[in-house]
Amino acid sequence: MEIIKKAKKECLLCMEEHEVETAKIQEVELFRNREVTYTATYEYCSNTDELIETEEMFKSNDLALKDSYRAEVGLLTSNEIKAIREKYRVSQKGLTRVLGWDEATISCYETFQIQDRIHDNLL
Numbered sequence: 001m002e003i004i005k006k007a008k009k010e011c012l013l014c015m016e017e018h019e020v021e022t023a024k025i026q027e028v029e030l031f032r033n034r035e036v037t038y039t040a041t042y043e044y045c046s047n048t049d050e051l052i053e054t055e056e057m058f059k060s061n062d063l064a065l066k067d068s069y070r071a072e073v074g075l076l077t078s079n080e081i082k083a084i085r086e087k088y089r090v091s092q093k094g095l096t097r098v099l100g101w102d103e104a105t106i107s108c109y110e111t112f113q114i115q116d117r118i119h120d121n122l123l
């Protein structure tokens with residue numbers, strides 16, 4: 001566990017105000033029949049010795065898992081998809097229009113959804 005931040009705030013676990021630590025932890029999870037290793041972020045409460053995810057952390061941890069999976073199976077990660085857009089200076093919607101896809105497709109790929117091989121090859 002690596003502590004990356006400490007801040008006094010209302011703790012979501014014990015409901016008291018105290019120094020809550022933000023920690024990075026290496027996780028291994030079975031995802032689509034593969035053991036995927038990724039780095040997750042949690043808040044740590046020293047009163048209860050427990051970890052909790054904020055809603056934001058839940059989303060970013062989910063994306064970290066899926067990006068590790070994508071890297072392992074040779075699909076573009078969310079950051080690589082972003083980099084393609086930045087290279088051509090197009091918005092998420094702009095890129096979907098060029099490719100003739102549904103408007104939300106790229107936005108989904110950059111936040112929570114894993115693209116299939118056909119979409120990946122097109123990108």
Ligand SMILES: [Zn+2]
Nearest residue numbers: 011014045047
């Ligand atoms: Zn606490």
